[in-house]
Amino acid sequence: xxxxxxxxxxxxxxxxxxxxxxxxxxxxxxxxxxxxxxxxxxxxxxxxxxxxxxxxxxxxxxxxxxxxxxxxxxxxxxxxxxxxxxxxxxxxxxxxxxxxxxxxxxxxxx
Amino acid sequence: xxxxxxxxxxxxxxxxxxxxxxxxxxxxxxxxxxxxxxxxxxxxxxxxxxxxxxxxxxxxxxxxxxxxxxxxxxxxxxxxxxxxxxxxxxxxxxxxxxxxxxxxxxxxxxxxx
Numbered sequence: 001x002x003x004x005x006x007x008x009x010x011x012x013x014x015x016x017x018x019x020x021x022x023x024x025x026x027x028x029x030x031x032x033x034x035x036x037x038x039x040x041x042x043x044x045x046x047x048x049x050x051x052x053x054x055x056x057x058x059x060x061x062x063x064x065x066x067x068x069x070x071x072x073x074x075x076x077x078x079x080x081x082x083x084x085x086x087x088x089x090x091x092x093x094x095x096x097x098x099x100x101x102x103x104x105x106x107x108x109x110x
Numbered sequence: 111x112x113x114x115x116x117x118x119x120x121x122x123x124x125x126x127x128x129x130x131x132x133x134x135x136x137x138x139x140x141x142x143x144x145x146x147x148x149x150x151x152x153x154x155x156x157x158x159x160x161x162x163x164x165x166x167x168x169x170x171x172x173x174x175x176x177x178x179x180x181x182x183x184x185x186x187x188x189x190x191x192x193x194x195x196x197x198x199x200x201x202x203x204x205x206x207x208x209x210x211x212x213x214x215x216x217x218x219x220x221x222x223x
Contacts, residue, residue, distance in 0.1 A: 031208070032210070
């Protein structure tokens with residue numbers, strides 16, 4: 001069983017819609033959770049971090065964490081074609097390194 | 111405003127060659143990491159270092175070694191490159207003792223023929 005799981009996609013949404021990206025993790029001791037965006041040919045860049053249960057909003061992005069269900073999600077409101085990228089979920093636990101999922105490819109159709 | 115610099119963006123090497131990938135960060139971060147990224151497999155941790163001369167194996171250390179002689183520099187070494195080490199290699203750094211935000215370099219795409 002993979003430690004951090006994401007649907008590989010592609011997830012296709014029309015421009016202006018809400019994109020919902022999901023991630024589950026296996027280590028109940030995980031403490032920190034991150035969403036990175038990666039454009040094709042580029043390195044990952046941080047979008048959101050979340051550490052406690054509930055929602056965290058930053059502009060058009062909302063991260064949601066449910067530790068009981070071992071589930072973290074990212075909502076992108078008013079999706080734009082420029083949001084088309086691969087979104088990586090990363091989880092931190094007992095070591096300094098993060099464990100990454102394989103990513104979900106998002107396509108926003110104009 | 112570049113914070114994590116990987117010296118080589120593209121490399122082509124032959125099987126059996128020794129390969130050095132170098133990474134430098136200018137943020138005075140304690141922790142440095144080497145990941146490789148392959149389609150469908152995501153980022154997998156090779157090695158990381160939390161201090162000068164200190165290193166810890168990640169999830170896929172076989173066939174790799176690392177060196178950290180100065181705080182700002184972390185090198186990945188492939189002693190004898192093989193075709194299955196063809197990949198994108200990403201260096202990252204972070205601050206502090208926990209699992210904190212990583213800042214990535216631009217990546218080094220290695221092809222082993």
